[in-house]
Amino acid sequence: MIGAGPAGLAASLRLADRGFETTLVDASSTARRAIGETVSSRIAPTLAELGLARSFEQLGQRPLRLICSAWGRAELAERDGLFDVDGHAAHLDRPVFDAWLRQAAISAGVAFFRQTTVRSLRRRDITDRAGRWAATLSAAGAHREHTFDLVVHAGGRQSSISRRLDGRRSLRWDRLVGVAQHADALPEPVWRMYVEAIDEGWVYFTPYAQRSAVVVWMTDADLLGGGRTLRQSFTRALEKTQHVQRLFRDVSSELHVFDARSALSLEPVGDGYVMVGDAAASVDPLSSQGIETALAGGLRAADAIVSAFRGDTQPLAQYARSVHRDFEGYLALRQGYYLLERRFADSAFWRRRHRAAQPLERSRATP
Numbered sequence: 001m002i003g004a005g006p007a008g009l010a011a012s013l014r015l016a017d018r019g020f021e022t023t024l025v026d027a028s029s030t031a032r033r034a035i036g037e038t039v040s041s042r043i044a045p046t047l048a049e050l051g052l053a054r055s056f057e058q059l060g061q062r063p064l065r066l067i068c069s070a071w072g073r074a075e076l077a078e079r080d081g082l083f084d085v086d087g088h089a090a091h092l093d094r095p096v097f098d099a100w101l102r103q104a105a106i107s108a109g110v111a112f113f114r115q116t117t118v119r120s121l122r123r124r125d126i127t128d129r130a131g132r133w134a135a136t137l138s139a140a141g142a143h144r145e146h147t148f149d150l151v152v153h154a155g156g157r158q159s160s161i162s163r164r165l166d167g168r169r170s171l172r173w174d175r176l177v178g179v180a181q182h183a184d185a186l187p188e189p190v191w192r193m194y195v196e197a198i199d200e201g202w203v204y205f206t207p208y209a210q211r212s213a214v215v216v217w218m219t220d221a222d223l224l225g226g227g228r229t230l231r232q233s234f235t236r237a238l239e240k241t242q243h244v245q246r247l248f249r250d251v252s253s254e255l256h257v258f259d260a261r262s263a264l265s266l267e268p269v270g271d272g273y274v275m276v277g278d279a280a281a282s283v284d285p286l287s288s289q290g291i292e293t294a295l296a297g298g299l300r301a302a303d304a305i306v307s308a309f310r311g312d313t314q315p316l317a318q319y320a321r322s323v324h325r326d327f328e329g330y331l332a333l334r335q336g337y338y339l340l341e342r343r344f345a346d347s348a349f350w351r352r353r354h355r356a357a358q359p360l361e362r363s364r365a366t367p
C-alpha cells in the first residue's frame with residue numbers, strides 16, 4: 001500500500017482485518033500545512049463500516065455549524081450544518097485524523113513504514129503471482145528492495161508512482177490550484193466557514209484550530225501570473241472579496257500552493273495494481289468529497305482485492321467501473337455548482353466551468 005492518507009489507511013485496515021499481510025509505506029516526514037478540510041455527515045456510514053464510528057466521536061472533531069457563502073450573489077447566505085440526519089459535518093484536524101486511522105491500521109496488524117518513499121517499482125519476471133513486484137523503499141538515505149504480490153497505489157494526486165503503474169494514463173479536467181495563507185494568532189476563535197466567489201475563482205476561509213485559520217484562493221494555475229508575483233495576485237484576489245477580507249487582515253505569512261485538479265486515471269485497476277483515493281480520481285475541493293470518497297473507495301477496493309485473491313476478479317472490474325461512473329456523476333455536480341454563479345460569466349475561470357466538462361487533452365482551444 002503506497003500512501004497513508006485516508007484511502008490507503010481505510011484499504012489497509014480492511015485488508016488486515018481480512019487476514020492479508022499488508023505493508024503500508026508513507027513518505028511524509030512532517031504533517032503537511034493545513035488546508036482546512038471539512039467532511040460532511042456522509043462520512044459516518046463509512047466509518048461505521050470500518051468499525052470506527054464511536055471512536056471517531058471520541059476524537060472530538062469540531063462540528064461545522066455554519067457555512068456562510070456569497071455564491072451567485074454578493075450577500076452572504078447562511079447554511080446551518082446542525083440538523084443533519086447522520087450526525088453533523090465537521091472541521092477535520094487532518095494530522096489528528098490520519099494519526100488516529102494509522103493507529104487503528106497498526107492495531108489491526110498492518111506493517112507501517114513511516115518516512116519511507118517507494119522510489120521505484122519493477123515487475124518481476126515470474127509466471128506465478130507470488131512476489132510479482134519488486135519495490136525499492138528509501139528511508140533516511142538507505143534503500144532496500146522488497147517484493148509484493150499486489151501494489152495498491154494510494155499516493156494521492158501528485159505521486160510519480162502513477163507513471164510506473166499505468167504509464168500515467170490519466171485525464172485532467174482543469175488546472176485548479178489553491179493558494180493558501182495561514183493565520184495562527186486570531187484574536188478570537190471563528191468556528192464558521194466562509195465561501196465567496198470572485199471573478200478569478202473563489203475564496204474560502206475556514207478555521208482548523210482554536211486560534212488558527214486558513215484562507216485559500218482557488219483559481220487556475222495558468223491564470224495566476226499576469227505579470228504579478230504570487231503575493232500580489234493573492235492580495236488582489238483577497239481584496240476582491242467583500243466578506244472574507246474582513247476576517248483575514250494579516251497578509252504577511254508564507255503562501256503555499258496546493259494542486260487541486262480534477263483528474264481521472266483511465267485504468268484504476270491493471271495487471272498487479274489497484275489505485276484508490278486521489279490517485280484513482282481527484283475532485284474539486286468545492287465538493288468537500290475527497291476524504292469521504294477516499295475512505296469509501298479504499299474500502300470498496302480492499303473488498304474487491306479479497307475477492308480477487310479468492311479467484312473472483314469481477315468485483316475488481318466493478319470497482320474500476322465505479323471509479324469512472326462516480327467521476328461522471330461528480331462532473332455533472334461540479335458543473336451544476338459553478339452554474340449557480342453567473343455574475344462573472346465573462347471571466348476565463350467561470351467560462352471554463354460553465355460549459356460541458358471535457359478533459360484538457362481534448363480541449364486545447366481553452367479558454
Ligand SMILES: Cc1cc2nc3c(=O)[nH]c(=O)nc-3n(C[C@H](O)[C@H](O)[C@H](O)COP(=O)(O)OP(=O)(O)OC[C@H]3O[C@@H](n4cnc5c(N)ncnc54)[C@H](O)[C@@H]3O)c2cc1C
Binds near residue numbers: 005006156160161285
Ligand atoms: C485546497 C484543497 C482543499 C481540500 N478540501 C477538502 C475538504 O474540505 N474536504 C474533503 O473531503 N477533501 C478536501 N480536499 C481533498 C482531500 O485533501 C483529498 O481528496 C484526500 O486527502 C485524498 O486522500 P488520499 O488518501 O487519496 O491521498 P493523500 O491524502 O494525498 O495521501 C497520499 C499519501 O501518499 C504518500 N505518498 C505519495 N507518493 C508516495 C511514495 N512514492 N512513497 C510513499 N508514500 C507516498 C504521501 O506522502 C501522502 O501521505 C482538499 C484538497 C485541496 C487541494
